[in-house]
Amino acid sequence: MDAAFNPADEAFRDEVRAFFKAKLPEHFKRQAQLAPSYVKKEDTRAWHRALYEQGWIAPRWPVEYGGTGWTPTQKHIYEEEYQRAYAPRLSSFGIGLVGPVIFTFGTPEQKAQHLKPILSGEITWCQGYSEPGAGSDLASLKTRAVRDGDDYVVNGQKIWTSHAHHADWIFALVRTDSDPAKKRQEGISFLLIDMKTPGVDVRPIISIDGGHYLNEVFFTDVRVPVANRIGEENKGWTYAKFLLGNExxxxxxxxxxxxxxxxxxxxxxxxxxxxxxxxxxxxxxxxxxxxxxxxxxxxxxxxxxxxxxxxxxxxxxxxxxxxxxxxxxxxxxxxxxxxxxxxxxxxxxxxxxxxxxxxxxxxxxxxxxxxxxxxxxxxxxxxxxxxxxxxxxxxxxxxxx
Ligand SMILES: Cc1cc2nc3c(=O)[nH]c(=O)nc-3n(C[C@H](O)[C@H](O)[C@H](O)COP(=O)(O)OP(=O)(O)OC[C@H]3O[C@@H](n4cnc5c(N)ncnc54)[C@H](O)[C@@H]3O)c2cc1C
Structure with a gap:
């Protein structure tokens, strides 16, 4: 392994530093220093937009979907400089988590619908994995999705859903097969759900620092088109694990x-x-x-x-x-x-x-x-x-x- 940075890497570092110096407004930096989780939503969106316009919003994505084509070392330098500059942390749910699932396993229609708004920051996401009783032991999740024509009807509850109160969409793991003879992992599907769908109810959880960024999300007879399922029915565990690897x-x-x-x-x-x-x-x-x-x-x-x-x-x-x-x-x-x-x-x-x-x-x-x-x-x-x-x-x- 060559741990030392070569001159090209150092030149890249200078470029990144110069960009942050020129484009990162002082008050964003100040907010990120004060209380990183309290950066205002509109500021986070503006910073997301600036990185998108620079073409640096998704360093880990393949170039064909909007990635930067950087080497692993350049990605490391970028992340290091990002943190050093006190640039506001952006939500990872779209670009870091569900985006790679969609470009890896999604249909052409899902890619066309979701990838661009994720990159531009127009649409934001949250993660519906954990439930009361299903955290570390995620495969025990109970939120059910029952097929009804071209839709699933979803009922159940998620918890600790970060930023659900701001998110436009949620990616959720749901149970589509409860056959006790099968392994629990074999009855799970991965759905993309529009948070505006009737029956989705978001309730706040206030954390120990006094802030609100966690939530409970309840689903009551929520109709989700089958076309919003990632990959195959009951194979959601595969996509869920892929996503956790990126986390x-x-x-x-x-x-x-x-x-x-x-x-x-x-x-x-x-x-x-x-x-x-x-x-x-x-x-x-x-x-x-x-x-x-x-x-x-x-x-x-x-x-x-x-x-x-x-x-x-x-x-x-x-x-x-x-x-x-x-x-x-x-x-x-x-x-x-x-x-x-x-x-x-x-x-x-x-x-x-x-x-x-x-x-x-x-x-x-x-x-x-x-x-x-x-x-x-x-x-x-x-x-x-x-x-x-x-x-x-x-x-x-x-x-x-
Ligand atoms: C701030 C915050 C934000 C979060 N955001 C999200 C989100 O956006 N979306 C989402 O889906 N989830 C989110 N989570 C949930 C998070 O993923 C779970 O809290 C986590 O997976 C642990 O699950 P649990 O809380 O049910 O604890 P449990 O799994 O019940 O664990 C309780 C304790 O037992 C220990 N334990 C459990 N199993 C084992 C084992 N096999 N071996 C050894 N020790 C074990 C754990 O380490 C822990 O100390 C968030 C959580 C927090 C705190």
Whole structure:
């Protein structure tokens, strides 16, 4: 593997940096720094549009469907610079998740209907996988779809559906065969459902940080054209697994964690009013931070090693679980350390920072949004497949235990 970046890669990095510098409005950056999950919907859409117009919206898609044709290393550089620039995170449900399912398994009509609006950001999506009682054990899902002429009639409930209250469409796993003699995975189908269809009801779940981005989605006699099914009936598990494989790409979050370390150093170096010293003078604190910095370097190298393998045409499978575990543990550890370093200042920062239009903040800049981020990202080790389940995957499929 060639982990070092060559001059062409460095030139590419300069191009990406120059684009972000020129096109990323200061207030988008500020919002993303304050509370990344609270970037306004219209701003997210505007940023999506800017990337679409630049032709950079879907680096992982094949060129024929609107991808960039970048090498794995260029994709890595782009993601790193994206995070470093504090560019707002865009929803992954369309471009990252359902788009690849549609261009891989969809009919020509489904491709014609959905791919362009996904790329342009005109239509947004949410993910209807989890149900009460079906999370890690997803195959136990119970939402039913019963065939009636050219439609399915869908009844049931999804939960933890991120951004369902903004989404235009949902991709949902539904049960189309409940025969107890068959494996549960063999009775699942993958449907594309317009959220405006009568019988779709979205109810909010407020998360621990006080924000609303999670929901419950109820389906009551919702009629979905059979033409909206991806692939074959009862083969939905295959497409669902393909989609989950894409969910774990780009999850290491190296650039974001590097920025966090810079923040923590800034806070720790500041003089404290109580005893006149700085937290930075405490060797135990520095040791904790250095431990994360070392882990982050190891993570970056692991990420680059996998990219090298991908560039050599090898498939990355279960190994991506390592990136998910390490990336989220480092992220959560650094969030905790930042909150610790800020001490009493954490609460006033939050009160101010959640008012996104306010221009005034309490305390120095590096603390903004720290508590919000800390609380919100407790979920990072749960969503996208819990870290315990990722460990199971590594045990079975990487270590062969
Ligand atoms: C912020 C957030 C956003 C989300 N967004 C979406 C979304 O948009 N769409 C969607 O469909 N879902 C979404 N989810 C749901 C998410 O995918 C599930 O929460 C996750 O898969 C875990 O399922 P569960 O919550 O039912 O927990 P459970 O599966 O009940 O797990 C409970 C605990 O048991 C452990 N456990 C379970 N099975 C095993 C095992 N085999 N071995 C070891 N330990 C195990 C888990 O690790 C966990 O600690 C979101 C969740 C969160 C928190």
């Amino acid at each position: 774990r790409t780009g999850i290491a979050g190296v650039g974001k964690s590097r920025r966090k370390i810079e923040k923590i150093v800034g806070v720790a170096r500041a003089e404290r009013s109580d005893d006149g010293g700085a937290l930075w003078d405490d060797p135990a604190f520095r040791a904790r931070l250095m431990e994360y910095a070392t882990k982050l370097t190891a993570l970056e190298n692991t990420n680059l090693r996998m990219l090298g393998r991908e560039a050599a045409g090898k498939k990355i499978g279960a190994e991506a679980s390592m990136l998910k575990i390490a990336g989220t543990e480092i992220e959560q550890g650094l969030n905790e350390l930042l909150v610790f370093a800020l001490g009493n200042y954490v609460q006033p920062y939050e009160r101010e920072s959640l008012r996104l239009d306010a221009n005034e903040f309490v305390g120095p800049d590096h603390g903004r949004g720290a508590m919000t981020e800390h609380l919100l990202r407790r979920a990072a080790s749960i969503y996208g497949g819990t870290n315990e389940v990722q460990r199971d995957i590594i045990a079975k499929r990487v270590l062969g235990l």
